[in-house]
Amino acid sequence: MALIQHSDFADDSWIRLDDASEAPIGAKIIVSLERWQRDRESLLGRNAPVGVLLKSNQPPALIAADIDRLSLIALEFPKFTDGRAYSYARLLRERHGFKGELRAVGNILRDQLFFMRRVGFDAFEVPDRARAQEWLKSFGDFDVVYQETGDGRRRPVRVREPEIGG
Amino acid sequence: MYVYDEYDRTLVAERVAQFRGQVARRLSGELSEDEFRPLRLMNGLYMQLHAYMLRVAIPYGTLSSVQMRQLAMIARKYDKGYGHFTTRQNIQYNWPKLDAVPDILADLAKVEMHAHQTSGNCIRNVTADQYAGAAADEIEDARITSEVIRQWSTFHPEFSFLPRKFKIAVTGSPHDRAAIKVHDIGLRTIRNDHGEVGYEVVVGGGLGRTPIVGLTIREFLPKRHLLSYLEAILRVYNQEGRRDNLFKARIKILVQSMGGTAFTEKVEAEWRAIRKDAVDFSSEDFARIAAQFAPPRYVTSTAHSAEFEAARLADKDFEAWCRTNLAPHKQPGYAIVNISLKPIGGVPGDATAEDMELFAKIAELWSFSAIRVTHSQNLVLPYVRLSDVHAVWQALRGAGLAAPNIDLITDIISCPGLDYCNLANARSIPVAQRISERFASLDRQYDIGELKIKISGCINACGHHHVGHIGLLGVDKKGEEFYQITLGGSADENASLGTLVGPAFSYDRVVDAVETLVETYVTKRQPGEIFLDTYRRLGVAPFKEALYGSHPA
Numbered sequence: 171m172a173l174i175q176h177s178d179f180a181d182d183s184w185i186r187l188d189d190a191s192e193a194p195i196g197a198k199i200i201v202s203l204e205r206w207q208r209d210r211e212s213l214l215g216r217n218a219p220v221g222v223l224l225k226s227n228q229p230p231a232l233i234a235a236d237i238d239r240l241s242l243i244a245l246e247f248p249k250f251t252d253g254r255a256y257s258y259a260r261l262l263r264e265r266h267g268f269k270g271e272l273r274a275v276g277n278i279l280r281d282q283l284f285f286m287r288r289v290g291f292d293a294f295e296v297p298d299r300a301r302a303q304e305w306l307k308s309f310g311d312f313d314v315v316y317q318e319t320g321d322g323r324r325r326p327v328r329v330r331e332p333e334i335g336g
Numbered sequence: 337m338y339v340y341d342e343y344d345r346t347l348v349a350e351r352v353a354q355f356r357g358q359v360a361r362r363l364s365g366e367l368s369e370d371e372f373r374p375l376r377l378m379n380g381l382y383m384q385l386h387a388y389m390l391r392v393a394i395p396y397g398t399l400s401s402v403q404m405r406q407l408a409m410i411a412r413k414y415d416k417g418y419g420h421f422t423t424r425q426n427i428q429y430n431w432p433k434l435d436a437v438p439d440i441l442a443d444l445a446k447v448e449m450h451a452h453q454t455s456g457n458c459i460r461n462v463t464a465d466q467y468a469g470a471a472a473d474e475i476e477d478a479r480i481t482s483e484v485i486r487q488w489s490t491f492h493p494e495f496s497f498l499p500r501k502f503k504i505a506v507t508g509s510p511h512d513r514a515a516i517k518v519h520d521i522g523l524r525t526i527r528n529d530h531g532e533v534g535y536e537v538v539v540g541g542g543l544g545r546t547p548i549v550g551l552t553i554r555e556f557l558p559k560r561h562l563l564s565y566l567e568a569i570l571r572v573y574n575q576e577g578r579r580d581n582l583f584k585a586r587i588k589i590l591v592q593s594m595g596g597t598a599f600t601e602k603v604e605a606e607w608r609a610i611r612k613d614a615v616d617f618s619s620e621d622f623a624r625i626a627a628q629f630a631p632p633r634y635v636t637s638t639a640h641s642a643e644f645e646a647a648r649l650a651d652k653d654f655e656a657w658c659r660t661n662l663a664p665h666k667q668p669g670y671a672i673v674n675i676s677l678k679p680i681g682g683v684p685g686d687a688t689a690e691d692m693e694l695f696a697k698i699a700e701l702w703s704f705s706a707i708r709v710t711h712s713q714n715l716v717l718p719y720v721r722l723s724d725v726h727a728v729w730q731a732l733r734g735a736g737l738a739a740p741n742i743d744l745i746t747d748i749i750s751c752p753g754l755d756y757c758n759l760a761n762a763r764s765i766p767v768a769q770r771i772s773e774r775f776a777s778l779d780r781q782y783d784i785g786e787l788k789i790k791i792s793g794c795i796n797a798c799g800h801h802h803v804g805h806i807g808l809l810g811v812d813k814k815g816e817e818f819y820q821i822t823l824g825g826s827a828d829e830n831a832s833l834g835t836l837v838g839p840a841f842s843y844d845r846v847v848d849a850v851e852t853l854v855e856t857y858v859t860k861r862q863p864g865e866i867f868l869d870t871y872r873r874l875g876v877a878p879f880k881e882a883l884y885g886s887h888p889a
Contacts, residue, residue: 229575250497251497251579252579253494253495253497253498254575254579256493256574257574257575260494260571264611264614265609279374279375281354281358282497285493285496286493288493289493289494311350311354312347312354312491313346313350314344314346314347314350316347316487316492317493317615318615319493319494326343
């Protein structure tokens with residue numbers, strides 16, 4: 171497992187905490203939605219950053235009220251073909267105004283990184299560093315985009331005069 | 337027609353490069369076939385029974401002569417000298433080699449073509465009325481809307497991993513030639529009481545194993561909000577469509593299970609929340625695209641052509657072809673010419689490289705270089721001057737391509753079936769060929785009149801059998817090919833799904849069964865009725881009795 175943050179590999183400063191374990195003092199922790207809902211007050215009282223991991227059947231509306239208290243939201247791809255989190259990411263960024271780290275975890279293909287960044291993800295847990303440069307290259311697959319989505323890229327403003335024809 | 341600008345060109349070139357890399361990773365073994373599969377599918381590359389099949393997009397069925405020539409070149413260089421036009425207005429090549437596919441894509445890119453989103457669980461290549469821009473009855477050229485949708489849906493980052501494939505169709509006329517009610521989203525261009533152009537939005541139609549006629553969820557959507565509304569529909573579907581069962585993953589199942597009202601409310605709520613200015617095209621954006629579809633430089637506006645009328649009188653064969661293969665044009669003095677790809681005994685939708693080159697040449701000489709592909713697997717020359725129609729016909733007839741049978745019983749839609757497809761249960765093409773041969777007599781075809789036969793080799797319904805006036809569905813019975821017959825389907829503005837008439841017929845008996853149905857209609861029809869009218873008036877009973885006697889097996 172390796173972590174890409176923004177456009178480069180990085181060390182992961184967060185730890186994934188299961189639902190039973192005690193949170194280490196001062197550590198940046200990622201918890202499940204269930205644990206967040208159960209221990210919300212005590213987790214917020216730790217005075218250390220906390221993140222929540224949403225499974226693909228847990229839409230962001232479930233944490234909408236707490237967006238400003240979370241430093242990280244991780245969205246899980248149980249299979250690379252399960253594309254729900256692409257919508258969740260856009261909703262978190264564009265509707266709920268989430269500014270923290272939006273992390274893609276689970277079954278991710280290198281060929282999906284471009285799309286993921288476009289909808290607002292800025293961190294990616296990827297399987298290996300062996301082909302690090304190739305993974306990073308995927309961000310540059312396309313220079314042109316036709317949609318304005320969570321990454322702030324603009325549609326091309328087109329000015330070319332059209333030709334008349336059938 | 338739409339001409340790429342530097343952005344479109346860059347995007348296509350980048351996609352070729354990306355796919356070339358993916359193929360190289362597959363050939364080197366870095367990617368397993370399982371990992372490669374979704375990547376190749378998003379570029380229209382299927383593994384078929386005998387070889388790979390490459391499905392090339394023909395967005396909204398519009399082609400230029402230059403593009404048609406390139407399709408011919410590709411058929412010759414990389415395939416066995418032919419291609420197959422499909423019910424989705426695409427062309428398929430059945431024999432490409434994997435390592436050649438990136439080169440094919442590069443050759444396509446040279447003429448502004450590609451295979452983007454012709455497969456996979458994404459928004460597929462958008463389809464439209466084949467007469468768009470030329471039809472006498474249209475409110476607006478459906479290609480404008482279709483091109484806007486093409487741009488928006490191309491590599492849409494949010495909607496590239498949907499629960500299932502997603503098909504959008506657009507018609508610009510009250511008469512629906514794009515089968516919009518049997519698509520995931522169908523858009524019917526309309527004008528409201530204030531004279532504004534917009535769309536009736538139909539959602540959740542489809543064929544396959546659960547055929548459903550779509551539901552109108554909005555009577556009038558202002559044109560400027562097209563994309564934000566599509567985005568709202570897709571976002572609801574992407575989050576809530578089923579992902580646990582491939583066969584229940586289409587949006588039609590979601591609409592049915594939620595109920596039309598609840599689904600509509602959800603879409604409307606999402607739409608209200610969307611920041612529309614970031615999604616919708618401005619009126620300038622629309623105008624820029626509309627300008628690309630400006631009419632050609634017509635040279636006449638005189639409705640009557642003495643030459644044309646004289647040729648019709650002088651030549652009985654030409655007259656026969658004109659009766660079936662021409663459609664009314666919005667420009668006086670012009671006609672829409674249909675080219676049938678259904679010669680008697682032929683393979684529906686197939687064209688050889690030589691045929692394609694001839695079509696390109698004819699279009700160049702007499703149709704402003706414009707060609708359209710229809711969802712009935714035929715071609716259209718959209719802008720032919722009446723005085724040139726005879727020359728067009730002569731050129732086609734010289735090559736055996738002037739079948740005068742549009743919408744007649746031998747104008748059969750057929751999927752590739754068991755001859756090519758690894759999903760099929762039964763052959764489709766040979767059944768189409770045998771029916772075509774049985775009804776080869778032109779006099780008999782004219783007497784029967786409009787009759788749409790559609791054949792699918794399996795439940796996935798690529799041959800649209802549910803909406804055939806007569807639909808045939810290939811099924812497997814203990815290793816033998818059988819065909820179920822449905823009656824009364826239709827894909828136009830009065831869309832309906834066919835009714836199963838009774839037990840299936842064997843491969844040997846199915847053509848006789850079709851003939852029995854046709855004879856029943858001929859006997860029972862009232863003046864002016866086509867097969868579908870008679871069926872709708874009488875119901876299934878007389879047809880059933882003719883097939884099975886009064887005590888069906």
